[in-house]
Amino acid sequence: MQDLYHQQLLEAAENKKNFGELADFDGEATSYNASCGDTVSIRIKLTSNGKQIESVGWTGTGCIISQAAMGQLSDYVVGKQVSDIMAMGAGEILELLALSKIAPGRLRCLLLGLTTIKKILQEKNT
């Protein structure tokens, strides 16, 4: 159990990076994890050419996995290319959380933030 809820993860969930609403943003979305009640609302500001993420702000509640994943991810994506983020998957999120694996039942918690960010970027692109 300590393998899953290791110190770094607990801290990441505690000190949620980029928590708060962005006043100036290009896209936003809210997602729910219908099976457990996790929710995240994310706003994203892109660079002027629209190819990179300039800043991210988010709010939400949920389990430690969803909240820690969202916090770490929000930090990671700043300055990254939109195309690189679109290519991310569960493997990268596990790495950000220093986890080797996750139970199938928690996969949606893990991916809630990433799918929401992708949803925003996709909408911006179309």
Place this chain on the structure above:
Amino acid sequence: MFDEERVRRDFPLLWRKVHAKPLVYLDNASTTQKPQAVIDAITNYYTHHNANIHRGVHQLSDESTQLWNQARAVVAGFFGAEEDELILTRNTTESMNGIAYGWADHNLTKGDVILVSYMDHHSNLVVWQEAAKRTGAKVVFVNLTAEGEVDLHDLKEKLAEGNVKLLTLTYVSNTLGSVCPLQEIITLVDEQAKKGKIKPRIVVDGAQAAGHLPVDFSRLGVDFFSASGHKMLGPMGSGLLLVRKEILESGEMRPYFFGGGMIAAVSVEGTEFSSSLSDRFTPGTPDVASAVGLEAACNYLSALGMEAVLEHDQDLVAYALEQLQQIPEVELVGPLSVGSGSQLRRIGSVAFLYKGVHAHDVAQVLDSEGVAVRSGHHCTMPLHVYNDWVATTRASFQVYNTREEIDALVSALDKVKRIFKV
């Protein structure tokens, strides 16, 4: 009461370990484990009798048909219903959809009200939202009291509006554990009817009542009763819908699945449905093995005696309430006492919030100790929103659970405290 240890021996799955710890299975409201008698009944059917029913004149088909009829008779009898009143389905959700397509679509129109409550399971709610869209009826919610029971005062007011055509009631809430005072509510409905108001049809969601307390449909005074066989020791894919015979005979409820098996005669011009009620609502080849398994589950419970099953349940629920109330971080939801006699207040489960820790994280830690519980909103999102709960953790019981397992739950909760340092 019966000997739990002997009962446990009948459930092979309970012997296994999880994460090298003895399994403590407390997720029975989701689905129960199956006794060997149920597993054997299914195996026996496929090993010796499998054939389509009603279709052949050969020996196997006869045997299969007999087994199907016998299963229907036992299941109906278990619930105090006539065979003609029983429609076998896959689960409560399918039963509810049957009422919606077979009854609501033909009997509701614009201006009618479907009265539901905030504690209803999504399968007893989304179905009505969709039926409302099709018919123009409106879904109205009855409030709950602070302890999570139907607010009878509010219910009475809403009935008095005179436009309620369908009233749905959750017999036992899968989240709050609260027991619906059916008799009191039926009296309210009858009083309204006496004042010349239309009398609503009453649907009971019996998913968490079946296999927990004795149910006698003939005396319940309701029109429809849905339950899941898989939540009462029966096989996955088994469920049932009871409909008062008069509603079926009069054609007020009509077939909602069409095809072979349910017809009397088919011609180019059209079809006459079977005059046999059981055939009319059995379209296509039914799942005979599941029916036979459900029959075995009913027989298993009958042998224990439903009064004894209830007594055992009440002992566990009362004990769990008492133990969990001693943990400062735990906030229980639903009634805090079990009640008694005709005033039963709580059956089958205890759900709670754990201060500072999300239910998913609680459940994950419990799992590492071999304790299986459910976490989330248990398909009652409106109830969670109504109460401002993000998610709850639920322990739910069946005949094979013991007080020692509740102790195991309590000590596993200690680990939650340690890991998350609350």
